[in-house]
Amino acid sequence: MVSPELLLGGLTAGLVVGSLYGLAALGLSIIWGILRVVNLSHGAVIALSMYVAYLLSVEYGYPLLASVLISIFFGFVLGMVAYYLFVHKVLGGPELASLLSTFGFGLIILGTLQLKFGGIARTLPVTTATIEVGHVPIRMVQVVGAVIAIAVAIAAYLLIYRTWFGRAVRAVVMNQEAAALMGVNVTKVLMLSFALGLLFASTAGTLLALSYSFTPETGSMYELYSFTIVVLGGLGNPLGSLIGGIILGIAEQLTSIVASGSWGPLVAFVLLLVMLVIKPTGLFAKL
Amino acid sequence: MEAARIVSELRKGRYITNIIVAAVIVLLLGLGIGSIYSESLAYYRETLTTFMVLLSVVLGLNIILGYTGYVSFGHAVFFGIGGYTAMVLMYYYGVNIYLAMIAAALVAMATAYLVGLIVLRLRGAYFAIATIAVLEASRVIAENINYLGGSEGLQLPATYYRGYHIAGYSGLMAVHYIAYFLLVATITVGLLLNLYVSRSKFGAGLRAIREDEDAAEAIGVDTWKYKTLAYVLSAIPPALAGAVIAWKRMIVLPGEFFNLELSIKAIISVMLGGSGTVTGTLVGAATYHAVETSFLTSFPSFHLIIFGAAIAAIAEFLPMGVIGWLRLRSAKLRFLLE
Numbered sequence: 001m002v003s004p005e006l007l008l009g010g011l012t013a014g015l016v017v018g019s020l021y022g023l024a025a026l027g028l029s030i031i032w033g034i035l036r037v038v039n040l041s042h043g044a045v046i047a048l049s050m051y052v053a054y055l056l057s058v059e060y061g062y063p064l065l066a067s068v069l070i071s072i073f074f075g076f077v078l079g080m081v082a083y084y085l086f087v088h089k090v091l092g093g094p095e096l097a098s099l100l101s102t103f104g105f106g107l108i109i110l111g112t113l114q115l116k117f118g119g120i121a122r123t124l125p126v127t128t129a130t131i132e133v134g135h136v137p138i139r140m141v142q143v144v145g146a147v148i149a150i151a152v153a154i155a156a157y158l159l160i161y162r163t164w165f166g167r168a169v170r171a172v173v174m175n176q177e178a179a180a181l182m183g184v185n186v187t188k189v190l191m192l193s194f195a196l197g198l199l200f201a202s203t204a205g206t207l208l209a210l211s212y213s214f215t216p217e218t219g220s221m222y223e224l225y226s227f228t229i230v231v232l233g234g235l236g237n238p239l240g241s242l243i244g245g246i247i248l249g250i251a252e253q254l255t256s257i258v259a260s261g262s263w264g265p266l267v268a269f270v271l272l273l274v275m276l277v278i279k280p281t282g283l284f285a286k287l
Numbered sequence: 288m289e290a291a292r293i294v295s296e297l298r299k300g301r302y303i304t305n306i307i308v309a310a311v312i313v314l315l316l317g318l319g320i321g322s323i324y325s326e327s328l329a330y331y332r333e334t335l336t337t338f339m340v341l342l343s344v345v346l347g348l349n350i351i352l353g354y355t356g357y358v359s360f361g362h363a364v365f366f367g368i369g370g371y372t373a374m375v376l377m378y379y380y381g382v383n384i385y386l387a388m389i390a391a392a393l394v395a396m397a398t399a400y401l402v403g404l405i406v407l408r409l410r411g412a413y414f415a416i417a418t419i420a421v422l423e424a425s426r427v428i429a430e431n432i433n434y435l436g437g438s439e440g441l442q443l444p445a446t447y448y449r450g451y452h453i454a455g456y457s458g459l460m461a462v463h464y465i466a467y468f469l470l471v472a473t474i475t476v477g478l479l480l481n482l483y484v485s486r487s488k489f490g491a492g493l494r495a496i497r498e499d500e501d502a503a504e505a506i507g508v509d510t511w512k513y514k515t516l517a518y519v520l521s522a523i524p525p526a527l528a529g530a531v532i533a534w535k536r537m538i539v540l541p542g543e544f545f546n547l548e549l550s551i552k553a554i555i556s557v558m559l560g561g562s563g564t565v566t567g568t569l570v571g572a573a574t575y576h577a578v579e580t581s582f583l584t585s586f587p588s589f590h591l592i593i594f595g596a597a598i599a600a601i602a603e604f605l606p607m608g609v610i611g612w613l614r615l616r617s618a619k620l621r622f623l624l625e
Contacts, residue, residue: 038412089603095411096358097602100558103551104599111591220547224423227416262431269424276417277405 009136010253016138016146018249020208022242023149024222025229026156027200033236034173034193037087037098041106043223045198048109049075049205050214054122064125068206075202079195087194088187113216121213136257145207149242152203156196156238169193173236221265228272247271296619301486304565304625308478311569312471315339319467323454332467334580336535339470340366342572343528344553345560346477350521352554353563354484355514356497357407358415361422362553365395365522367544368425369529371435374539378441383450388469388530395526396519403518407511410500419547426545440540466535470528477524481565484520485625493517494563552579555598561608565625570609 024046031039049071056067086105090097130137160166171179172189180186208214208222225248233244251271252264318335322328348362369391376382376390406417430438445459453461453468484490492513495503504510533539552575560571578597582590605612614621 032412038415086599086603090606093606095415096352096554096558096562097606099358099360099412099415100555100602101599104595104597104602107595107598108592109595111589111593111595114591115588224419227419231413231416263427266424266427266431269420269427272420273405273417273424276409276413 003134005134006136006257007134007254009132009134009138010257011250012133013136013138014250014253015246016142016249017253018246019146019149019153019242020142020204020245021222021225021229021249022233022245023152023200023207024204025226025233025245026153026238026241027197027202027204028223028226029197029230029233029236029241030156030200030238031194031197032230034169035087035091035190037091037102037194038095039194039197040099040103040223041082041086041109042201042226043219043221044106044109044113045075045078045201045219046205046208046222047113047214047216047219048078049202050209050218051113051117051122051216052202053124053206053209054117057124058122068210071206072199072203075205076195076199078202079198080191082198083191083194088191091190110216110219117216119215119217121215123213124209126210136253139211141210145210148207149204152200153238153242156200160236160238165189165192224265224272225268228268228275231272231275300625304482307566307569308482312475312478315471315474316468319464319471322467323456323464329463332463334576336463336467336470337580338572338576339474340528340532341549341552341556341576342568343470343473343477343524344549345556345568345572346474346481347521347524348553349481349557349562349564349568350484350493351514351517352557353567354490354493354497355517357514357518358411358554359418359518359521359550360415360554361418361420361547361550362521362525363544363546363549364418364422364425365399366525366529366532366549367422367429367541367546368395368398368522369526370533370539370544371429371529372526373530374441374443374533375435377447377534378443381447384465384469384530384534387534388527391526391530392523395522395529399519399522400515403515407514407518422545422547422550426541429541429545436539438541440538442538443534445537462535466531469531473524473527473531476527478565478568480520480523481568484517485565489513489516497563555601558606558608559601561610561612561614564608564610564614567608567610574609 027045028039028042031037052071052074053067056062056070057064082105086101087098090101126141129140131140131143132138160169168179168184168189171182171184172186176186204222205219229241229244229248232247233240233242248268248271251267255267256264315335318328318331322332344362344366347365348359351357351359351362372391372394373384373387376387377384382390402421406414406421409417429435435441448458448462451458451461451465453464456464484493492503492508495506495508496510496514500510529544533544556571556575557568558571559574560567560569579590582593586593607615610624614624
């Protein structure tokens with residue numbers, strides 16, 4: 001039987017790690033909701049941001065904070081370039097074309113990471129200070145990461161619903177031709193949205209790298225989690241992604257406590273399948 | 288007159304496809320027989336074994352992705368289910384490979400039916416993602432259940448192979464040859480299934496679903512029945528191949544049998560050849576296999592990068608595949624290439 005303290009610990013750990021999952025999912029969700037492209041390079045971008053932070057802080061000896069900030073911003077720049085190289089030409093085409101071209105982009109990243117770093121697990125040099133909630137240890141960096149993740153998700157919500165750019169984005173989602181006629185530069189909106197999606201992915205990746213070790217393949221697990229959360233939280237909805245992420249995080253942590261750690265990922269898949277069947281539009285409203 | 292001409296061209300096309308398919312099977316058989324008598328052909332036997340594993344998934348995938356338009360991203364799950372079913376029967380009950388293959392196909396079909404009840408409600412990217420989840424979930428289940436060997440997998444003892452003989456070889460010596468011929472049989476089954484789908488009213492219904500599912504429903508295609516049957520049939524070739532490979536390697540491992548990469552390779556091959564064509568499956572799988580083996584030997588560390596660039600380039604510049612492109616370019620080829 002699970003004691004109340006352990007339950008509280010599991011809930012807290014789930015909340016903390018789940019908000020990071022939510023931020024990662026937000027990157028996938030925004031691109032899917034706005035460009036109608038399922039970005040299969042999502043996991044690779046998450047992994048890439050981890051290694052950018054690693055390269056700068058460990059191999060080049062930059063201060064950790066600077067490395068983290070650069071690796072976060074790197075996602076945005078990469079997104080702007082990748083949009084023109086891999087996404088622009090397949091927009092509006094068959095779904096399979098965009099799935100394949102973004103997957104190809106992901107393989108290029110993955111191949112580069114494997115070439116440079118191999119399969120050995122790496123970590124960032126971070127303080128290991130922990131707090132303990134109900135016998136479940138939670139690292140301080142995770143708490144900081146969770147706070148940042150929640151702040152970014154709220155900022156994304158404000159960006160989409162409270163700014164001129166957000167209005168242009170919503171106009172493009174509703175009707176591209178009409179938006180273009182009203183003077184919205186559709187290509188630019190789509191390009192920036194893609195870059196924004198990669199920015200959220202790289203932010204989540206960098207923050208996750210602070211608390212967990214990683215290999216080039218690590219990203220693929222977060223990619224599957226992101227799919228689950230997007231389906232759970234609804235497309236393009238920042239707060240939906242955040243809440244979906246927290247639900248998944250808690251479900252995963254509680255499963256690890258009740259059963260064993262290796263069953264954790266199965267929760268995500270089962271949750272995903274159940275959600276797809278009962279409510280594929282997600283728990284929360286669309287963008 | 289025009290209609291009569293088209294019918295005669297279509298007939299000619301079917302005739303040519305029959306010859307191509309028969310020639311491929313005869314060539315594969317010939318090489319297998321040759322390799323028994325000449326050790327210098329052993330390399331080709333092994334590389335063709337790898338090729339046929341890919342082709343088996345491609346032939347299954349072509350039915351659901353090519354003809355029906357459902358992007359199954361996790362199609363290798365049926366390879367895994369086939370492999371694990373066969374291994375459980377061989378390991379715990381000493382069943383021979385031939386019966387194990389049949390059981391593998393039946394279990395995979397039943398699984399496809401049950402999984403289809405869930406995933407075939409979904410369309411487009413949602414279906415694609417659900418199939419990835421099914422694949423990954425199967426892997427996690429295989430890793431965590433002791434009966435299936437957990438992450439260590441199940442391994443057959445060498446003594447299991449005592450009863451197998453072929454052309455003077457026996458036991459473990461015979462396995463490579465027998466496995467090769469069983470894969471040729473698998474490919475034959477897969478090609479026949481694709482020919483059937485390509486030429487039947489059933490296949491016409493699947494194409495209607497691919498073009499517009501709601502319209503297909505409206506004109507009286509029982510879309511649910513059609514796509515379920517397509518999904519069930521598409522599980523057969525990969526399941527048979529999975530059983531053969533489990534037997535040949537003597538071991539099943541979760542990561543190797545529930546392998547997303549194999550699924551992706553199959554999608555690329557289908558795309559490369561031209562989805563929804565019979566000859567396209569052969570062209571796509573052969574091209575992919577040739578490119579992969581040559582890159583792997585000449586640029587082992589760069590292959591993922593080159594791979595990725597190639598996939599993106601195909602998606603952006605050749606979305607119909609080689610056969611699709613040829614058919615689009617020439618009215619004559621449109622009818623001749625099936």
